[in-house]
Every structure is written in structure tokens, then in C-alpha cells.
Amino acid sequence: MKRKHSNIAIFVPHAGCPYRCAFCDQRAITSQQALPHAADVERICTQAMQEIPDTSETEIAFFGGSFTAIPQAYMCELLQAAQPFLKRCKGIRISTRPDCIHADVLHLLKEYGVTAIELGAQSMDDAVLSANDRGHTAADVYRASELIQMHGFELGLQVMIGLYKSTEETEQQTFRQVIAIHPDTVRLYPVVILKGTRLAELFLSGTYVPMPFDRIVDITADALLQCMAEGIRVIKCGLHASEAVAQDRVGGYYHPAFRELCEGRIYRRQMEMQMDGSRRYTFAVTPSHISKAVGHRRETIACFEKKGITVKIIGDEEVPAFRCKCIEKET
Ligand code: SF4
Numbered sequence: 418m419k420r421k422h423s424n425i426a427i428f429v430p431h432a433g434c435p436y437r438c439a440f441c442d443q444r445a446i447t448s449q450q451a452l453p454h455a456a457d458v459e460r461i462c463t464q465a466m467q468e469i470p471d472t473s474e475t476e477i478a479f480f481g482g483s484f485t486a487i488p489q490a491y492m493c494e495l496l497q498a499a500q501p502f503l504k505r506c507k508g509i510r511i512s513t514r515p516d517c518i519h520a521d522v523l524h525l526l527k528e529y530g531v532t533a534i535e536l537g538a539q540s541m542d543d544a545v546l547s548a549n550d551r552g553h554t555a556a557d558v559y560r561a562s563e564l565i566q567m568h569g570f571e572l573g574l575q576v577m578i579g580l581y582k583s584t585e586e587t588e589q590q591t592f593r594q595v596i597a598i599h600p601d602t603v604r605l606y607p608v609v610i611l612k613g614t615r616l617a618e619l620f621l622s623g624t625y626v627p628m629p630f631d632r633i634v635d636i637t638a639d640a641l642l643q644c645m646a647e648g649i650r651v652i653k654c655g656l657h658a659s660e661a662v663a664q665d666r667v668g669g670y671y672h673p674a675f676r677e678l679c680e681g682r683i684y685r686r687q688m689e690m691q692m693d694g695s696r697r698y699t700f701a702v703t704p705s706h707i708s709k710a711v712g713h714r715r716e717t718i719a720c721f722e723k724k725g726i727t728v729k730i731i732g733d734e735e736v737p738a739f740r741c742k743c744i745e746k747e748t
Contacts, residue, residue, distance in 0.1 A: 425465040426480055427461055428449045432483065432491070435483070436552040437615075446481070453495070466506075476510040477502060479509070479511045480512050500530070508531065510533040510571075512535040513534065516552065535574070545580050558574070572600040573600055576591060579636075604652060605655070606656055610627070630672075635682060638683050645739065677712075677713040684706075684741055688717070694748070696727065696748060697727045697745075698726070698745070699731060700742065702740070702741045703733070
């Protein structure tokens with residue numbers, strides 16, 4: 418049986434960040450105010466090791482800031498505190514900015530057992546990056562990704578969908594370029610507009626008009642399909658549910674079951690492509706995906722019912738994941 422991956426997440430909210438990006442409030446996203454120190458790392462790891470039955474696929478993850486841009490003494494303090502736990506887990510994962518990657522810091526991370534680096538790419542369109550105060554360009558993402566891959570780390574790219582000044586075209590272009598880089602993993606985050614950010618100001622003044630949620634689901638569904646086709650693992654799709662995010666959200670695309678919505682959209686589109694004006698259809702999907710095909714809260718079935726179309730989903734081991742096959746129809 419495949420062992421389950423897990424992260425022991427240690428948040429370093431905004432540590433090392435040279436700019437405050439227009440959409441970001443890590444204190445709300447991580448529900449954490451203070452920066453951790455060695456004793457916190459030891460406590461969090463000790464507790465997690467007791468709670469996780471098998472830690473062989475577990476990584477100690479420093480998230481929520483620009484890890485490679487924090488002062489070196491503090492970075493080493495955190496990494497050093499994680500060392501005693503490394504024998505029992507897979508490695509260390511960090512997240513950072515594309516313009517804060519250089520060969521020296523990669524050598525240092527290697528020495529401390531870091532195995533995976535996630536870059537906040539967010540967009541591959543320079544105008545979108547600039548409009549959202551990112552302070553780096555798409556060229557930085559290419560350069561940093563290449564260095565990370567050359568040094569033998571697992572590469573992850575985080576992408577935000579629906580940023581200020583983004584369009585369907587810039588999103589499609591972003592995914593084409595992300596796929597060309599071929600990271601090992603991708604995180605897809607539809608934009609959540611958080612209180613106190615510059616994006617919230619732009620939104621509340623009417624300057625930033627987010628794309629309709631339905632389009633965001635379509636764009637993300639396309640991205641999921643492209644990643645799957647290229648063997649790129651999508652390890653997160655939508656922000657994790659947190660009370661702080663729910664409280665601080667003033668707009669944007671927060672949905673606790675966002676991935677299910679996108680997966681449901683993939684199935685709905687496939688069904689639509691096979692429809693020919695009949696009123697009743699039976700589609701076969703791989704048995705473990707019946708609920709995905711039915712849609713979150715039966716969304717897909719209900720959407721067709723509204724058009725007077727009855728859809729029945731059944732399981733068939735022969736049908737590959739994210740495909741569906743029309744096996745019966747009636748006019
Ligand atoms: S998005 Fe990343 S780089 Fe920007 S402020 Fe947030 S943590 Fe820092």
C-alpha cells in the first residue's frame with residue numbers, strides 16, 4: 418500500500434519577504450502571528466512524530482515566508498533544530514520567492530537536508546506580477562527553477578488564479594510556461610481577497626473586478642488536466658479551510674471543496690462533449706470517481722436536470738480516471 422505523504426508545517430509568516438505582495442497576509446492564512454524559534458521547531462516536530470503513525474513520507478515544511486531570504490543565522494537555527502528528526506522522515510521542504518534563489522543558498526540547504534523547494538511563481542505574466550507588487554519577473558521563475566532542478570531538489574511551483582490584471586489569456590499562457598518548466602509539483606490557488614491587503618483596497622474601490630467564479634473553476638480544471646497529462650502532481654488546489662481566512666476574506670474565490678468543484682467540471686465537460694440532444698444518458702466512470710462525476714453536492718447532475726437532461730453515472734473499471742464513456746442514451 419502506498420504510504421501517505423504529510424507535512425509537519427512550521428510557519429514563518431512573512432519572514433524574509435522583501436515586499437508585501439498585494440494579495441498576501443500570511444498571518445491570516447497561517448493563523449499565526451509570531452516567528453518560531455528552535456524550541457518551537459523541536460516541540461512541533463516531537464508532537465507530530467508522536468501523532469503520525471508512519472513518518473517515512475513526512476516532510477518538515479517551513480512555509481509562509483521567503484525562507485531563502487531570511488537572515489542566515491535564523492535560517493540555520495530553524496534547520497539545525499529539525500536535524501534530529503530527519504532520520505525518521507523524508508526530508509525538509511521550504512517555500513520561497515523566485516528572486517531569492519542562488520547557488521550559495523542552495524548549497525546551504527543541501528547541507529541541512531532540504532529536499533524540496535517550492536517557488537511562489539503566482540503568474541508568468543510580467544504585467545500581472547507587477548500589478549500585484551510581486552517584485553520579480555517571469556524570467557526569475559525560469560532562472561530559479563533551472564537552478565533548483567540542476568541542484569537536484571524537488572521543484573514545486575505555486576500559481577494564483579484570478580490576480581489583479583490577469584485575464585483568461587494570461588492564465589493560459591502562465592500554465593503553458595509552468596508546464597514547460599515541468600516542476601514535480603504544483604499548487605493552484607484561486608485568489609482570496611483578504612482584509613488589509615492592497616488587493617482588498619483595489620477590490621473595495623471597484624478598481625479590481627475579479628473574474629466570475631465559474632471561469633476560475635474552468636481555468637483551474639484546465640490546469641489540473643494539463644498537469645495530470647504531463648505527470649505533474651497537483652498537491653493543493655484551493656486554500657486550506659481556516660477560520661482566519663473565512664473571517665478576513667472580503668472577496669475572491671474561497672471554497673472549502675474547490676478541488677472537488679474543478680474535478681467535477683472536468684467530468685461535466687466530458688459529458689457535454691458526448692451529448693447529442695438526447696434527454697437521458699448513462700455515463701461510465703472509474704468506480705472510485707463516481708462522486709467526482711456526480712459533482713460536489715450533485716452539482717453536475719443538477720446542472721443537467723435544469724436543462725431537462727437526466728444523467729446516471731455508473732462505475733466501470735475499464736474507464737480511465739477523468740474520462741467518461743456514454744454507454745446508453747434515450748431521446
Ligand atoms: S506572497 Fe510570499 S513573498 Fe509575497 S508577501 Fe506573501 S509570503 Fe512574502
